[in-house]
Amino acid sequence: MKKSFLVLTFLLTFISALALSGVLHFEHADIVYPEGYEETAKLVGKIFENVRQQVIDLIGNDPGRITIILQDKGTVSNGFTNPLLHKTITLYTWPPESWISFELPLEDWYTYLIIHEFTHMVHLTYQDWFTKLVSIIMGFPYLPQMNGPFGEGTTVFAESSFSKNSGRLNNPYVSDGLYYYAIQSFPSFTYKEIMPPDDFRGGQLYYNFTAGFYKYLVDTYGLEKMKKYIALTSTILPDIEIGLKYKDSFEKVFGKPFDELYTDWIRSLMKLNYSEGDLIYKVPNTKIYKLDLLDEKLAVYFVEVGPATSYVGSVNPRLVFLSKDGKEQGSKTVIALDIKYDKDKTYVLTKGENFGKYENQIWDFTSNKLIAKGNISAFDVDDGNVYIARYDAKKMKTTISGENLELLIDKYVTYMDVNNGKLAMLTSDYQIIVYDLATKNTVVLEDDAMKGPYLRFWGNGLLFTRVDGKYVNPYYYDLTEGKLYKLGENLLVYDFVVDKDELYYVSYIPYSVNTGTGVYRIKAQKQEADLVRYKPEFKFQDKKFQYGSEIAFRIQKMTEPLTWIPIYEYDIENDIRRGYIIFTFGNIENDTFLVLTPVFDFILTDTSFDMTYSQYVGWLTMKDNYQLFVSYYYPTNDYNLTGMLRLGGFSLSPITDVYSYLTFSFKTRNIGLLDSVFSLFTTTSPAVYLNNIGFGLLLSSYAFGMPYNVQVFGLLSNDKLEDLFNSEKIKSNFFIAGLVDVALTKSTTFEGKVTLNLNQPEKAIYDMSIASTLFTDNAFLFGNAIYLRNSGITLGVTNPLAETILQHGIYTHFFVEMYTQGLKLCPSVGVFAPFSELTKPAGESQEFLFYLGLNSSPHGFPLSLFSLSLQTEGY
Numbered sequence: 001m002k003k004s005f006l007v008l009t010f011l012l013t014f015i016s017a018l019a020l021s022g023v024l025h026f027e028h029a030d031i032v033y034p035e036g037y038e039e040t041a042k043l044v045g046k047i048f049e050n051v052r053q054q055v056i057d058l059i060g061n062d063p064g065r066i067t068i069i070l071q072d073k074g075t076v077s078n079g080f081t082n083p084l085l086h087k088t089i090t091l092y093t094w095p096p097e098s099w100i101s102f103e104l105p106l107e108d109w110y111t112y113l114i115i116h117e118f119t120h121m122v123h124l125t126y127q128d129w130f131t132k133l134v135s136i137i138m139g140f141p142y143l144p145q146m147n148g149p150f151g152e153g154t155t156v157f158a159e160s161s162f163s164k165n166s167g168r169l170n171n172p173y174v175s176d177g178l179y180y181y182a183i184q185s186f187p188s189f190t191y192k193e194i195m196p197p198d199d200f201r202g203g204q205l206y207y208n209f210t211a212g213f214y215k216y217l218v219d220t221y222g223l224e225k226m227k228k229y230i231a232l233t234s235t236i237l238p239d240i241e242i243g244l245k246y247k248d249s250f251e252k253v254f255g256k257p258f259d260e261l262y263t264d265w266i267r268s269l270m271k272l273n274y275s276e277g278d279l280i281y282k283v284p285n286t287k288i289y290k291l292d293l294l295d296e297k298l299a300v301y302f303v304e305v306g307p308a309t310s311y312v313g314s315v316n317p318r319l320v321f322l323s324k325d326g327k328e329q330g331s332k333t334v335i336a337l338d339i340k341y342d343k344d345k346t347y348v349l350t351k352g353e354n355f356g357k358y359e360n361q362i363w364d365f366t367s368n369k370l371i372a373k374g375n376i377s378a379f380d381v382d383d384g385n386v387y388i389a390r391y392d393a394k395k396m397k398t399t400i401s402g403e404n405l406e407l408l409i410d411k412y413v414t415y416m417d418v419n420n421g422k423l424a425m426l427t428s429d430y431q432i433i434v435y436d437l438a439t440k441n442t443v444v445l446e447d448d449a450m451k452g453p454y455l456r457f458w459g460n461g462l463l464f465t466r467v468d469g470k471y472v473n474p475y476y477y478d479l480t481e482g483k484l485y486k487l488g489e490n491l492l493v494y495d496f497v498v499d500k501d502e503l504y505y506v507s508y509i510p511y512s513v514n515t516g517t518g519v520y521r522i523k524a525q526k527q528e529a530d531l532v533r534y535k536p537e538f539k540f541q542d543k544k545f546q547y548g549s550e551i552a553f554r555i556q557k558m559t560e561p562l563t564w565i566p567i568y569e570y571d572i573e574n575d576i577r578r579g580y581i582i583f584t585f586g587n588i589e590n591d592t593f594l595v596l597t598p599v600f601d602f603i604l605t606d607t608s609f610d611m612t613y614s615q616y617v618g619w620l621t622m623k624d625n626y627q628l629f630v631s632y633y634y635p636t637n638d639y640n641l642t643g644m645l646r647l648g649g650f651s652l653s654p655i656t657d658v659y660s661y662l663t664f665s666f667k668t669r670n671i672g673l674l675d676s677v678f679s680l681f682t683t684t685s686p687a688v689y690l691n692n693i694g695f696g697l698l699l700s701s702y703a704f705g706m707p708y709n710v711q712v713f714g715l716l717s718n719d720k721l722e723d724l725f726n727s728e729k730i731k732s733n734f735f736i737a738g739l740v741d742v743a744l745t746k747s748t749t750f751e752g753k754v755t756l757n758l759n760q761p762e763k764a765i766y767d768m769s770i771a772s773t774l775f776t777d778n779a780f781l782f783g784n785a786i787y788l789r790n791s792g793i794t795l796g797v798t799n800p801l802a803e804t805i806l807q808h809g810i811y812t813h814f815f816v817e818m819y820t821q822g823l824k825l826c827p828s829v830g831v832f833a834p835f836s837e838l839t840k841p842a843g844e845s846q847e848f849l850f851y852l853g854l855n856s857s858p859h860g861f862p863l864s865l866f867s868l869s870l871q872t873e874g875y
Contacts, residue, residue: 021033021034021035021036021037021038021550022038022041022547022548022550023547023548023549023550023553024038024041024042024045024545024546024547024548025545025546025547025548026045026048026049026543026544026545027049027543027544028048028049028052028064028065028066029045029048029049029065029066029067029068030065030066030067030068030548030553031044031045031048031068031070031545032067032068032069032070032550032553032588033069033070034070034071034072036394037070037072037093037393037394039394040070040093040110040393040394040396041070042545043110044068044070044091044110044114045068045543045545046540046541046542046543047110047111047114047540048068048114048118049543050538050539050540050541050543051111051114051115051118051162051538052118054162055115055118055119055122055158056122058119058122058154058157058158058161058223058227059119059122059123059126059154059227059230060126060227060230060231061122061123061125061126061230061234062122063083063087063121063122063125064087065087066087066088066089066118066121067086067087067088067089067557067588068088068089068090068091068114069088069089069090069091069588069589070091070093071090071091071092071093072092072093072094072357072393073092073093073094073356073357073358073624074094074353074357074358074359074375075094075097075351075358075359075360075375075376075377076092076094076351076358077092077094077095077096077097077100077104077109078092079091079092079113079116079117080117081117081118081120081121081124082590083120083121083124083125083141083143083146084141084143084146084562085562085586085590086557086560086562086586086588086590087121087125088588088589088590089114089117089118089120089121090589091110091113091114091117093393094358094375094391094393095109095377095391095412095414095428096109096414096428097337097360097377097378097414097415098337098338098349098378098414098415098453098454099289099290099337099338099453099454100337100453101414101415101428101453102171102173102451102452102453102494103168103171103174103204104168105165105166105167105168105170105171105450106159106166106167106428107163107165107166107428107429107430107448107450108166108428108429109412109428111166111538112159112162112163112166112167115158115159115162116155116156116158116159117155119154119155119158119159120154120155123145123150123154123155123230124143124145124146124151125143125145126143126144126145126230126231126234127141127142127143127144127234127235128231128234128235128237130235130236130237131144131234131235131236131237134236138565138566139561139563139564139565139566139581139582140563140565142236144233144234144235144236145230145233145234148230148233149189149193149210150210150214150230151206151210152206152207152210152211153210153211153213153214154214154230155211156168156169156207156208156210156211156214157169157211157214157215157218160211160215162537162538163534163536163537164449164450164534165429165430165448165449165450165534166450168207168208168211169208169211169212169215170450170467171450171467171472172467172469172470172471172472172492173452173472173492173493173494174204174208175208175211175212176212176269176272176470177272177274177470177472177492177507177508178201178204178208178209178508179209179212179269180269180272180274181508181509181510181515182515183266183269183270184510184511184515185514185515186266187205187209188780188784189213189258189262190780190784190787191205191787192205192206192209192210193205193206193210193822194787194819194822195822196310196789196819197305197309197310197313198285198305198306198307198308198309198310198789198790199285199305199514200285200286200287200303200304200305200514200516200517201287201514212265213261213262213265214226216264216265216268217229217254217261217265220264221254225253225254228253229249229250229253229254232249232252232253233249239252272470273490274471274490274491274492274507275488275489275490275491276491276507276520277503277505277520277521277522278520278521278522279509279518279519279520280322280324280325280326280504280518280519280520280521281300281322281326281518281519282509282516282517282518282519283302283304283516283517283518284509284514284515284516285304285305285306285514285515285516286302286303286304286305286516286517287302287303287516287517288300288301288302288494288495288506288517288518288519289301289302289303289494289495290336290338290339290454290495291495291496291497291504291505291506291519292339292341292497293497293498293499293504294321294341296323296324297321297322297323297324297329298321298322298323298324298497298504298519299319299320299321299322299339299341300319300320300321300322300506300519301317301318301319301320301334301336301339302317302318302320302517303315303316303317303318304316304318304746305746306746306747307746307747307773307776307790307792307817308706308743308744308745308746308747308748308749309743309746310789310790310817310824311743311749311751311771311857311858311859312707312708312709312741312742312743312749312751313741314700314707314708314709314741314743315707316333316702316705316706316707316743316746317333317334317335317336317655318331318332318333318334318705319331319332319333319334319336319339319346322519324499324502324504324521326519331705332365333655333702333705334348334365334654334655335348335350335654335655336348336349336350336654337349337350337351337360338378338379338415340379340380340381342381342382342383342384343383343384344366345364345365345366345367345381346364346365346366347362347363347364347365347371347379347381347386348362348363348365348654349361349362349376349378349379350363350654352373352649352650352651352657353649353657354648354649354650355624355625355646355648356623356624356625356646357624359373359374359375359376360373360374360375360376360377361373361376361651361654362376362379362386362388363653363654365654368653368654370651371386372386372388374390375390375391375392375393376388376389376390376391377389377390377391377398377412377413377414378413378414378415378416378425379416380416380417380418380423381418382418382419385402385403385418386402387400387401387402387403387405387416387418387423388400388401388402389413389416389425391412391413396410396412397409397410398411398412398413400413400416400423400425400435402418402423403437404437405423405437407423407435409425409427409433411427411428411429411431411433412427412428413425413426413427413428414426414427414428414453415453415454415455417454417455417456417457417462418437419457420457421436421437421438422434422435422436422437422457423435423437424455424457424462426451426454426455426464429448430447430448430449430450430451431444431445431447431448432444432445432447432451432455432462432464432477433445434462434479443479445477445484445531446531446533447466447484447531447532447533448532448533448534449466449467449468449532449534450466450467451464451465451466451467452464452465452466452472452493452494452495453494453495454495456497458476458498459476459478460478460479460480460481461476461477461478461479461480462476462477462479463475463476463487463496463497463498464477465493465494465495465496466532471489471490471491471492472491472492472493472494473486473487473488473489473490473491473493474486474487474488474491474493474496474498474503474505474524475487475529476498476526483528484528484529484530484531485526485527485528485529486525486526486527486528486529487503487524487525487526487527488503488505488522488524488525489525489527491505491507492507492508493505493506493507494506494507494517498524501523501524502521502522502523502524503521503522503523503524504519504520504521505519505520505522506518506519506520507520553588554587554588557587557588558585558586558587558594559585560585561583561584561585562584562585562586562593563582563583563584564581564582564583565581565582566579566580566581567579567580567581567582575603575604576601576602576603577601577602577603577604578599578600578601578602579599579600579602580597580598580599580600580616581597581598582595582597583595583596583597591621591622591623592619592620592621592622593618593619593620593621594617594618594619595616595617595618595619595620596615596616596617597615597616597617597618598613598614598615599613599614599615599616600612600613601613601614614633614634614635614636615633615634616631616632616633617631617632617633617634618630618631618632619631624646625645625646625647625648626643626644626645626646627643627644628642628643629641629642629643630642637668638667638668638669639666639667639668640665640666640667640668641664641665641666641667642664642665642666642667643663643664643665644661644662644663645661645662645663646659646660646661647659647660647661647662648660652701653701655701655702656699656700656701656702657699657700657701658697658698658699658700659697659698659700660695660696660697660698661694661695661696661697661698661713662694662695663686663692663693663694663695663696663713664692664693664694665687665691665692666690666691666692666721667690667691668690669690686713686715686735686737686755687715687717688715688717688735688755688757689717689718689719690718690719690721691717691718691719691720691721691724692715692716692717693715693716693724694713694714694715694716694737695713695714696711696712696713696714696737697711697712698710698711699711703742706742706743706744706745707742707743708740708741708742708743709739709740709741709742710738710739710740711738711739711740712736712737712738712739713736713737713738714734714735714736715734715735715736715737716730716733716734716735717733717735718733731758731759732757732759732760734757734758734759735755735756735757735758736754736755736756736758737753737754737755737756738752738753738754738755739751739752739753740752740753744770747772747773747776747792748770748771748772748773749770749771749858749859750768750769750770751767751768751769751771751857751859751860752766752767752768752769753766753767753768753860754766754767754768764799765799765800765801766797766798766799767796767797767798767799767800767859767860767861768796768797768798769794769795769796769797769798769859769860770794770795770796771792771793771794771815771857771858771859772792772793772794773790773791773792774791774792774793775790775791775792776789776790777791778790785820786818786819786820787818787819787820788816788817788818789817789818789819790816790817791814791815791816791817792814792815792858793812793813793814793815794811794812794813794814794815794828794830794858794859795810795811795812796810796811796812796859796860796861797809797810797811798810798811798860798861800861806832806834806849806861807834807836808834808835808836809832809833809834809835809836809837809838810832810833810835810838811830811831811832811833811861812830812831813828813829813830813831813851813853813862814828814829814830815827815828815855815858816828817858824856825854825855825856826854826855826856826857826858826862827852827853827854828852828853828854828855828858828862829851829852829853830850830851830853831848831849831850831851831870832848832849832851832861833846833848833849834847834848845871845872845873846871846872847869847870847871847872848869848870848871848872849867849868849869849870850867850868850869850870851864851865851866851867851868852864852865852866852867853865
């Protein structure tokens with residue numbers, strides 16, 4: 001067993017290291033980087049060592065040595081922290097572009113991403129001495145803050161604490177303004193943690209609202225009080241004063257219970273006041289991302305959500321054309337990071353994904369033609385000429401190319417505009433650079449205040465938005481005069497255009513259940529304003545590091561057990577005592593695991609003692625484009641081999657993507673609980689019998705403005721592995737599995753599932769249903785433990801299990817969309833009527849099935865929790 005373990009360890013370590021290049025050892029962190037990113041790794045290590053202590057001082061906990069992994073996923077901006085396993089932080093190398101850069105405003109990508117993620121590490125690893133002792137004894141780290149109320153509150157607060165130009169709390173559109181326009185139906189703390197997928201605010205509920213409340217507590221009661229609260233709640237020991245002397249931990253620290261503090265925060269927001277123009281167009285529960293002026297029309301790009309978003313998991317992105325008084329004059333379905341218009345054509349920048357790596361694509365939407373793809377951060381089209389900004393994440397430089405143009409700059413370009421022989425660029429550090437394509441002269445606006453997502457040429461200069469304290473106001477910079485003008489006061493503007501003396505802008509709408517966004521119209525002002533310069537917060541000093549052996553580092557980490565969980569069971573009926581220990585080993589990316597579980601069974605009587613030994617081994621790999629799960633149980637020689645390979649995808653249009661999959665599963669039987677638990681982490685692959693191999697296609701697109709997904713699998717399945725590819729049994733082994741999800745309206749969806757054997761089509765397993773929302777009212781139950789969101793009715797036809805009494809029938813049930821701890825469930829009550837009963841001659845008795853069920857979706861015949869046979873009287 002020891003030899004086998006070493007072989008598997010080496011194999012896993014080798015596989016996980018294929019795409020990487022090296023490791024740098026700094027004083028407090030090991031930086032692992034892919035090929036070509038050595039200089040980036042040096043920069044990241046330097047930044048980390050410079051900001052480390054300041055972040056620790058915000059929370060009051062030192063997590064010790066950590067691992068930072070750089071990953072190039074193409075054009076996706078992200079980072080994440082795993083405080084449980086290896087204390088690892090993963091950083092993606094692509095900064096945010098377009099409107100993402102405004103909603104995630106980080107003027108220096110690595111600095112503030114490191115601050116955000118390291119704050120997670122500092123906060124979530126906080127333990128008192130007793131909890132640390134229990135973690136060591138029980139073999140698994142108990143981290144009390146993982147279940148605390150401020151998971152993202154601490155991080156967004158930290159990313160916003162070192163510069164006025166970085167962090168979501170310094171962008172009023174996604175902080176103070178977002179809170180202000182939610183006062184009519186302010187989300188409870190439980191609701192914002194749930195983040196229902198049919199709420200247009202999405203993740204901003206959990207990130208931005210949580211951080212807003214956290215900042216209110218710090219501003220009102222001081223940072224030391226907040227640190228005291230975190231320290232007090234970083235234990236698993238019960239506090240005897242809570243419930244006796246204090247209502248909750250908040251009252252013990254801040255002097256008021258949570259409910260009062262939360263109410264105080266909401267009341268403080270009422271002091272804000274935003275100027276508003278005439279609301280000419282509104283879309284509740286919808287986020288508008290871009291507004292353009294096209295001659296006599298307005299082009300509005302937005303994404304709308306509703307109950308259907310939750311049912312089928314797809315939003316509805318639309319490009320709507322309006323008259324200047326707000327009347328809709330047509331619409332198109334578009335998925336875009338940016339939209340540009342040139343003459344009679346529309347161009348879009350959108351994201352595509354292939355083999356786990358993202359790329360940005362430029363499409364001529366009018367002709368459905370792919371123009372360019374790759375690491376594109378911004379683009380524009382002027383008089384048929386395409387101008388593209390490509391970012392090299394390794395060199396951290398941008399190349400601008402176009403008609404007789406090749407320009408290299410040492411910045412990341414988030415947006416660009418080309419007009420009348422001039423190129424304007426908005427960079428990630430909020431600098432605006434204007435380049436004359438003819439003279440090669442460059443003008444730089446010496447203003448680095450946080451700016452909105454876009455800039456446009458207009459008149460003799462540029463239009464853009466700028467953050468002014470609690471407001472986001474529209475501005476105009478006259479390139480001829482070299483002067484800045486404010487075009488509106490005390491506004492909250494996402495995007496805007498100017499038409500003569502009128503200004504149209506995007507902002508939130510008031511007086512709606514979930515609020516939403518809309519287009520306002522005001523008279524444009526022109527008040528001279530000052531440029532703003534901010535001093536940088538950090539002075540980065542060089543830090544010492546050493547080069548290391550990546551393989552040696554990986555082997556060291558792989559051989560450190562992540563868990564050693566002891567478990568004891570007693571089988572009273574057979575008088576067997578069972579003891580086992582779950583040892584888990586993993587790579588530093590925490591996507592490949594080896595599980596070793598020795599099991600000892602003891603039979604102890606007055607006259608004898610017997611002990612048997614068995615062994616469970618599991619191997620789980622979860623990569624971007626493949627997943628593999630292997631398990632083996634000794635001495636029965638039972639095994640399970642399950643996998644999925646995503647063969648890549650391609651875009652047929654900006655709204656249509658196709659993916660292909662290869663899946664397989666081979667097993668002798670379900671080995672047991674551990675096998676089932678770890679199988680949950682793998683992608684579900686179609687299976688009928690014990691052994692399966694299949695190939696499938698997934699098509700995702702839109703029809704008549706609504707989203708749909710179609711998945712089709714061809715599958716060979718047989719209980720006997722030796723018969724799986726038997727030519728004489730191919731027809732009986734071959735199954736077709738299909739799945740269709742369609743949003744019919746914003747509140748009604750269709751889902752169809754079928755598994756068909758060509759040899760026995762009459763025994764097809766199928767389920768086709770329509771789910772429609774009746775009520776969108778919501779309520780909390782049992783002390784906010786359960787949240788009810790939408791409710792409606794489902795009508796379907798099914799043959800769920802071809803060899804049971806539930807054969808070929810119709811069902812209908814009333815469902816409720818329910819959330820508990822963020823998990824969505826749909827309890828239902830309904831009636832199933834077999835077709836055989838419905839087609840009986842008049843006068844004969846009929847038998848129906850009344851059921852209480854539970855499902856993860858309103859669609860489909862649910863898992864029955866209770867059923868009762870109902871029989872009608874004949875005559």
